[in-house]
Amino acid sequence: MGVNTEIPSRERRNLPLSEENGSAKRFKPSPSPVLVTKEESSLKIRISRYGTAPGRSQQTAATSTKSPDKHAAGSGRNGSPGRATASSSPSGGRGVTGSPRLARAAAIAAANEIKKEENAQDIKMCEVRVSNISSIKNEKSESSQETKPTSNSDVKSETAADQQPRPNVRFDMTSSEILEECDRVGPPKDGIIPTSLLPDTPMPKRRANLPKLSAAQLLPATPCVHVKTQSEAFSPQLLEWCLQRPITVIRGLPQVCDMDLSLYTTKSLVETHPNHPVEIRSQLEQSSDENWDPSLKEQVWYCTSSRSHTTISKYAEYLSTSYKEAKERLGSEFSVNPKLDLKTDPETGLPIRRTIKFGTNCDLSDEKKWGRQIEELMKLPCWLRVVSAGNMLSHVGHQILGMNTIQLYMKVPRSRTPGHQENNNFAAVNVNIGPGDSEWFGVPDEYWGPLQELCEKNKVDYLHGSWWPKMEDLREAEIPCYRFMQRPGEVVFVNTGCVHWVQAAGWCNNVAWNTGPLTFRQYTTAIERYEWNKTQKYQSIVAMVFLTWNMARNIRVTDENLYEAMKKTMMHSLRMTGQMRLFAQDRGIPIRFHGRGPNEPVNYCMICEEEVFNIFFIKGNEKKHVVHCLRCARLATKDLSGWICLEEYDLEELKTVYDNFTLGNCPSPTGDNPLQLSMVNNNQPTTSAE
Structure with missing residues (x-):
């Protein structure tokens, strides 16, 4: 699963936002243009500016002889001219020469002059044009400056910016x-190319927007299914059961699948590869209902954990020593799930807690080293396997450690994995090897927003931080939480987006990995987290655009909703490729074909850490090329002088994949197989797959 139990040690560069990256880095709807259809166009009436506010005469040096409030009373609410008043005569209503006739003639002439001037302003006063909705969103900033005089050149440049066209795909x-x-x-003149795959940035739900829950609903019963035969294990009903619940305990599954779990015991691992590296987390030994700060003076949400490294054999020695010490200390009361002796210092009144070491993130991805362990997991049903055609993560095309590979956890009692959601909200599978139990906590996906609010309230970062929730805080916030024990040989299936944290009740090993069921919910939830991660400056471990194109090459789906969601991702990706190519050509930036090797990792921008699919930029004079997205390259060099544009895929190849990705025929569901899917290679005749 690749769980990070602490704030990542690698620094993330947090650059100041500019207008180029504003659309991808905010919770609020982006002020940058959005895609609209022809039907979504609207009519906008915009007051033109000619150096003065509408309804007021042009002021020159000669206006010192006239009343300063000329036409002021005649300016209508919308800027339309009104009648001239008696105050417009400089002599207070008498003629210049004192003759009534001459005065009357002068007044008529002045009125005619004013009328001509006002009629001229009537003609030039407003400009009517059709504009898309995205431009109308920018009118707030313009209207706030309506009272400020603006030159004609400013109006033209502002109008040109508003009229910057966007492809309507x-x-x-x-x-x-x-x-x-x-x-x-044509190429975007402002260089701003929207990279979002969704019309709006997904926002977490707040607790006020979720239904009220009773006390019983705050601690719901954990879904549990007992598998007794192989036919039950491989039945589609088991998959359907698990996909309809946030988290599920599956009992008896390894036994009916005839799996040899002894391959994952500490003894077997030491005999296989004793010098294999293991990451160590030093933590406080404490009960699952408490979480002390390092000084042991108060309980907090931040989960203290320091990192180091060792080998399997050395950690096995530590496990053996802790086991023997506990056996001697507890005597007849000893158990593989020992009770925690909560002691308090009589002098200070502070609790006494020992430091323990948790062996985590032990990588079992090397087939040459761990071939037997990897092969054994292939006995599971296909939707639970590490590698399967029905697993989205099997189509990534390269290894993502802990996600589409196996990771092992070696635990002493009270070892804990802090709260988290899986990377990009993919589902997860966890098998307890034993001999002890593991205690689990799980919060349904729809409540991750309120949980994030509690993290902010308790001064921990939801994505980057290491945190352990207090159950009383969850109850007060009315956030439901599953709580259960995972016994040896039991499988826990963590469904899409379920927030969870785990603490070992005894000495035990666990093996875990991620899986991506081919469902609309799994895909869209992953895309939403992919977009939200951009706003949080958090790298998405799964490059969803790259994954979508690979899935389109390899499979055909019969779920219409999933098909449309994937097609829209590819549509926006193709649009971005076209726009970036045009922009590079317009600026005279050379476009060179870079290509992509087999099993090569996905490219991420080294500055903002967002995925860059197909098109990226490098400095031409650098010995070691550093990948930049267009936005970050323009932040470094506005005119992109000295930069080179690299392209990983031939455009015709992408066009072929896009056009060949079609909706498969859905077989009529039967009572025995209601979840049957058809998955085939698009470039081969249609055949059934697993």
């Missing part, structure tokens, strides 16, 4: 039509 377009639309619009 639609789901029903072919790849050629999408690129033709990009060509029609």
Whole structure:
């Protein structure tokens, strides 16, 4: 699962936001243009500015002889001119020469002059144009400056910025039509190319927007299913059960699948590869209902844990020593799940807690070293396997340690994995090898927003931080929490987005990995977290755009909702490729084909750490090329002088994949197999797959 039990040691560069990256780095809806259809266009009436506010005459040096409030009373609410008043005569209503006739003639002439001037302003006063909704969103900033005089040049440049066209791509377009639309619009003059795959940035739900719960609902019963036969283990009903619940305990599954769990015991691991590295977390030994700060003076949410490294054999010695010491200390009361002796210092009144060492993130991905351990897991049903055609993560094309590979956890009592959601909200599988138990806590996906609020309240970072929730805080906030024990040989299936934290009740080993069921909910939840991670400056471990294109190459889905969601991701990706190519060509930046090797990791921008699919930028004079997205490259060099644009895929190849990705025929469901899916290679004749 790749659980990070502490704030990552690698520093993240937090650059100041600019107008180029504003759309991808905010919770609020982006002020940058959004894609709209023709039907979504609207009419905008905008008051033009000609150096003075509407309804007021141009002021020159000669206006010192006139009343300063001329036309002021005649300016209408909307800026339309009104009648001139008696105060417009400089002599207070008498003629210049004192003759009534001459005075009357002068007044008529002045009135005609004023009328001509006002009629001229009537003609020039407003400009009517059709604008998309995105431009209307920017009117707030303009209207706030309406009272400030603006030159004609400013008006023209401002209007040009508002009218910066954006490609209007639609789901029903072919790849050629999408690129033709990009060509029609032309390169973005401002260099701002929206990278969001969703119309709006996903926002976490607040507790006030969720239903009220009773006391019984705050500690719900844990879903548990007991598998007794292989037919039950491989039945689609088991998959359906697990996908409909936040978290599930599956009992008897390794036994009916005839799995040899002894391959994952500490003794077997030492005999296989004793010098294999293990990460160590030094933690306080404490009960699962408490979480003390390092001084042991108060209980907090921040989970203290320091990191070091050792080998399997050395950690096995530590396990053996702690086991023997506990056996001698407890005597007849000894158990593989020993009770914690909570002691208090009589002098200070502070609790006494020992330091323990938790062996975590032991990587079992090397098939040459751990071939037997990896092969044994293939006995599980296909939707639980590390590698399967029905597992999205098997289509990534390279290893993501702890996600589409196995990780081992070696625990002494009270070892804890702090609260987290899995990377990009993928599902997870955890098998307890034993001999002791593990205590689990789980919060349903829809309540991760209120849990994030509590993290902020308790001064810990939800994504980057290491935290252990207090149960009383959850009850006060009305956040439901599953709480249960995982016995040896039991499998815990953590469904999409379920927040969870785990503490060992005894000495035990666990093996775990992630899986991505081919469902609409799993895919869209992963995409939403992918977009939210951008706003939090948090790298998405799973590159969702890259994964989507690989899935489109390898499979055909029969779920219409999943198909449309994947197609829209590819549509926006193709649009971004077309726009970036045009922008590079317009600025005279050379575009070179870079290509992509097999099993090569995905490229991320080294500055903002966002995924860069297909198109990225490097400095031409650098010996070691550093990958930049377009936005970060322009932050470094506005005109991109000295930069080179690299392209990983041939455009025709992407167009072929996009056009060949079609919705598969859905077989009519039967009572025995209601969840049957058809998955085939798009470039081969349709056949059934697992």
